[in-house]
Amino acid sequence: MRCRKCPKRAVLGLTRHNTAFCGDCLTDFVRTQVQRAIKAQRMFSPEDRILVAVSGGKDSLTLWEILLKLGYRVDALYVDLGIPGYSSRSKEKVEQFAKVVAEPCGSQLTIHTVEEDAGAGIKELANMIKRPTCSACGTIKRYQFNRVAWQNHYQVMATGHNLDDEAARLLGNVLQWQEEYLQKQSPNLPASVEGFAKKVKPLYRMTEREIAAYAVVNRIDYLVEECPMAKGAKMLVYKDALNRLEAESPGTKQRFYWGFLDRQEKSSSVAPSMSEIDQTTLQPCTVCSQPTTAGTCSFCRMMARAKTAVK
Amino acid sequence: MKVHLSHPTRDVVLQGPKRVADIFKELDLIPEAFLIIRGQDLMTEDETVADGDSIEIRPVISGG
Numbered sequence: 001m002r003c004r005k006c007p008k009r010a011v012l013g014l015t016r017h018n019t020a021f022c023g024d025c026l027t028d029f030v031r032t033q034v035q036r037a038i039k040a041q042r043m044f045s046p047e048d049r050i051l052v053a054v055s056g057g058k059d060s061l062t063l064w065e066i067l068l069k070l071g072y073r074v075d076a077l078y079v080d081l082g083i084p085g086y087s088s089r090s091k092e093k094v095e096q097f098a099k100v101v102a103e104p105c106g107s108q109l110t111i112h113t114v115e116e117d118a119g120a121g122i123k124e125l126a127n128m129i130k131r132p133t134c135s136a137c138g139t140i141k142r143y144q145f146n147r148v149a150w151q152n153h154y155q156v157m158a159t160g161h162n163l164d165d166e167a168a169r170l171l172g173n174v175l176q177w178q179e180e181y182l183q184k185q186s187p188n189l190p191a192s193v194e195g196f197a198k199k200v201k202p203l204y205r206m207t208e209r210e211i212a213a214y215a216v217v218n219r220i221d222y223l224v225e226e227c228p229m230a231k232g233a234k235m236l237v238y239k240d241a242l243n244r245l246e247a248e249s250p251g252t253k254q255r256f257y258w259g260f261l262d263r264q265e266k267s268s269s270v271a272p273s274m275s276e277i278d279q280t281t282l283q284p285c286t287v288c289s290q291p292t293t294a295g296t297c298s299f300c301r302m303m304a305r306a307k308t309a310v311k
Numbered sequence: 312m313k314v315h316l317s318h319p320t321r322d323v324v325l326q327g328p329k330r331v332a333d334i335f336k337e338l339d340l341i342p343e344a345f346l347i348i349r350g351q352d353l354m355t356e357d358e359t360v361a362d363g364d365s366i367e368i369r370p371v372i373s374g375g
Contacts, residue, residue: 243372
């Protein structure tokens with residue numbers, strides 16, 4: 001198979017676009033798509049300071065690399081969850097990337113260690129408070145990323161969520177009719193109230209396969225291993241179902257999620273915006289001051305329960 | 312040919328030469344969820360893997 005843009009050998013066929021690219025043209029294509037996403041969704045400008053949430057996986061390290069290549073002012077945060085073996089391997093990938101790729105560009109890595117904060121790793125913490133590990137992990141990551149971004153005056157927090165992530169999440173929300181979550185599926189969530197950082201997903205136009213291929217072509221050394229806590233996760237079931245549909249009808253994932261975004265934009269003139277809803281429902285947490293719908297935020301409630309369990 | 316797979320990590324041996332698309336079929340894998348890597352290079356579905364080659368079938372799906 002030949003590249004559709006130049007005479008070189010193709011390294012990846014993109015059936016949803018009915019095309020194929022060599023390594024160089026794939027790199028151009030992915031960076032162009034990310035830049036298009038940033039501009040189309042008004043995510044940030046070259047003057048903004050951006051904090052990327054990194055895990056050591058393909059998506060977050062690729063996002064960090066692309067934003068650096070595109071000339072944005074970007075630093076990164078890694079949350080060490082204390083999962084035996086897995087966390088040390090993922091941290092090693094992040095630190096290596098920071099040293100070799102990011103630091104020479106003036107980009108800094110911050111590491112937050114859950115065990116130092118909570119007195120236990122994520123698995124023990126989840127057991128203590130009797131919550132599923134992935135649920136406790138999500139609460140901690142969202143809280144810490146927002147805290148670090150807000151306290152260090154980053155204008156934007158970026159995550160490596162891709163088209164597969166967003167399509168699978170949309171499928172899950174629609175199957176369960178969780179309409180209240182649909183508004184939060186935008187790739188650009190505004191800093192709606194004091195204490196919330198703006199959150200963006202610049203990879204929402206790219207599939208996982210395209211991002212993984214970009215990482216291989218550009219020698220980004222990421223952790224291939226899956227988080228052991230994700231085994232049996234519903235998201236994986238939804239992704240598998242969508243990939244089976246994609247195999248039969250290329251472009252399904254894109255049509256599903258982008259179609260949802262189009263409809264969301266059309267309805268935005270009549271429905272109240274997320275900012276308007278947040279401004280009427282959120283208040284500062286009585287413990288940490290981060291915005292919450294309850295008196296005390298879910299992170300502070302979780303930490304209080306963990307401290308009680310230790311006693 | 313030697314084929315390295317992940318999740319769980321394992322190696323299988325297949326008779327070559329074989330087209331990448333046929334390897335996917337034989338192992339009952341959806342191409343959209345994997346990359347095929349020989350050495351450090353990606354392979355497309357129409358390419359052929361020789362009997363003596365070693366390849367990696369790398370999953371691209373993560374828990375999200």
